[in-house]
Amino acid sequence: MKRITIDPITRLEGHGKITIFLNEDGSVANTYLQIPELRGFEKFCEGRPAEDMPQITQRICGVCPEAHHMAATKALDDLFHVEPTSTAKKLRELLYSSFYVTDHTTHFYILAAPDFVMGPDAPPAERNILGVIAKVGLELGGAVINTRKQNHWVIQTIGGRPIHPCFGLPGGVSKAINEEERAKIEEIAKSSVEFAKLSLKVFDDVVLKNKDYLNLILSDTFTQKTYYMGLVDKNNKVNFYDGKVRVVDPEGKEFIKYAPRDYLEHVAEHVEPWTYLKFPYLKKVGWKGFVEGKNSGVYKATPLSRLNAADGMATPLAQKEYEKMYSTLGGKPAHYTLATHWARLIELLYAAERMVELSKDPEITSTDIRNIPTATPDEGVAIVEAPRGTLTHHYITDERGVIKKCNLIVGTTNNHAPLFMSIKKAAEDLIKPGIEITEGLLNHIEMSWRPYDPCMSCATHALPGQLPLEVTIYDAQGNELKKLSQGIS
Amino acid sequence: MDNFEPRIVAFCCNWCSYAGADLAGTSRIQYSPNIRVIRVMCSGRVNPLFVLKALSIGADGVLILGCHPGDCHYLEGNYKTLRRIPLLKKMLKQLGIEEERVRLEWISASEGAKFAEVANNFTQTIKNLGPSSLGPFK
């Protein structure tokens, strides 16, 4: 039997290895996705002071530390039985919305766009952000950098540090913002809205207006029918920071809606011996293996899942885009995994609009940012939407607030089974007897993974940062670009 | 285990405890041969680092001996020690090292007999505990 290994899967968060086994005739026998790492946070958080959890657990992921910081901070509210002040909640959500703007921008431009804009068959050396910028123009490239840079400033200003913020406490946050900072945040929020609109336009021009790409999105290879999970507010609109978890079935009907404290009734995790990462599934349906459909407990928790699981967006412009997407894709729920990129842009717009709302809130500069807990800590659960999926933190402490037990169901993990299935399906559809296995073909397979998680923000930080260099490259009709690419590969 | 001979490091301050140890010697009071005395100017000079270092390179127990409170040659040195050692012991316990492996005692220059008693008693404690489990890493 022949074996193909893609190791490591590039442009994704965390390490990963895909192994495809072929039959003698060259067709696919089976495919495996292996995650070779385990760091053991659930164990070594035991013994640590609960209030340190926002800063400890965010070291799970430096790409979305804000998500862990937020889930942990909210779990502390629950654990210490303390309600944060209204301003504290708003500051947290403002930081979180700003984080969504940076994260979704990163994902789309650095990870997803190379495939769409350059085409999946482009040589690997061009299939990166440099190639994208060369193709769509420098002005947009500048906007990408600027949006990220400005929103990082927002995160640092509210959260204390640019990566791994330090402001979350039970009952509130450690620091207020002043009027001058607020005004600047409002300005950044407004320009983020414009940027999100522009991004949707780029998607429209480059992807939707190109029949081939649209067909690719709608193709069977990238279609997968599962349950969908997402956090919703009381009106069933998408919310990242707070609310209840809603799950819809593959037909789009509400299956369950639960409060964070009830998560154990609804989600369980399956273990396989060939990977370190577990496979969550819906407990009430059960683990039926790596299969799609209503009888399988496999669910997805991605931007598209959140849109599928909700009834709409809570801000006006995002709502319009939401309606447009579903009418183009032929209704709800949409099962096209590549449409996740589109959903991500709609969420980007929502996050930016939400930033504007919060930055204009008269309470946002109040210094009433902390309630001091007085009750004895015991148990706390919280859920937020990480960009890559529903994130659950659950702690049990002794009466002094020292962690005795900790359970975490992390964003990406939710999508472990479906992304494994997507890869498998893509491999089976694309690798056929007699077809030569090219780089482009393998990249098509990697494309089936990217909508879920390929999040490497660092990529963004690096290469768009080199954009000014691209000025030269661009002027020289791409020659420099080619040279740099050669230097890279 | 029966023939386990622990390696014990005793940090003795120059002005009281070391003199006490000396006295034990000159008075021919028998005390455990497992004790390796290291003279320091003051118990306050025993940085927690010294204790960790001793443990990390194979000591099974560490004694810190200083002048009685109020008698420190440098006035405050042994109070510093008084505050450090309990915190160090609390930390060591979390790292899987029995608190009993580190002991702080006050011994004056005239307490040769007490020195011998502490040395013998501590050696017995460590013998009962067995070798320190600081082994190679995997």
Added chain:
Amino acid sequence: MAKLKIALYWAASCGGCEIATLAIGDKILKLAEVADIVFWPVGMDFKYADVENMADKSVDVCLFNGAIRNEENEHMAKLLRAKSKIMIAYGSCAYEGCIPGLANFYNRQMIFDRAYIETPSTDNPEKIFPQTKVKVPEGELELPELYDTVKTLAQTVDVDYFIPGCPPEERTTWLALEALIEGKLPPKGTVISHSVKALCEECPRTREEKKVKKFYRPYEIIPDPEKCLLEQGFLCYGIATRGGCEALCPQANMPCTGCYGPVEGVVDQGAHFLSALSSIIDSNDPEEIQRIIDDIPDPAGTFYRYSLPDSLLRRARIK
């Protein structure tokens, strides 16, 4: 002058260092003029085979982030060491083991038991654990072996320089890159930061005399915004942490947790902080001292928050 060839790699890392590595803003321009990235699995399409095929010492600088946690990390560390002239431990994980190094309080089996058996959401009646070699119908799959003990990069290969921080601040990264670009390399073994002294030197909070009758946890009281946090009884680690970040956390009303590692010349950051803390306890009475110490719920996990693997004891003993 030939362009510098730079390799970037992450071992057991959260990815934050990857982000920080090149988060040097506009200065990246200057870097790009003088350097080419020859290996960077996270940001570009490379495969491991690309590194294996490089000639020894053909890479000028390798910025290595993340700790050594399993076989694969160790293999890549050795491989990149062989291919690189200068090896840099970038960030706290590579330098001292960092927060993920708290895993050294436990061992692999305890971590496995928690992750795959005990956690309340786990459904694993057959008690399946991941295996380094697994037979599947189509062949055999391998997973790298997870070690009991998290190791630092320098405990694995020879390291030339260290860049502190979790992750390093932009200014710190740039300080190191500038030295590389200009060829003004400090002596081997240097920890590159703006300061060799304690963070307190660059903290804007006012200090008087440090004497404490009670330690507070950050959620218990609201600190005075101007005064030193340690003097107010918070376990602010600035006193035993290398400066360089410009006191970001104290400026956000939160105690420093020590991510920049020990000050120059200190071999064990935890022991240093322990010493500093005990010297400010305002009591000579053993019982009162014990009471004050009891305010600190997790001394080992707090003092070694970022440096347990790099400490003298390296890990907890497990019976």
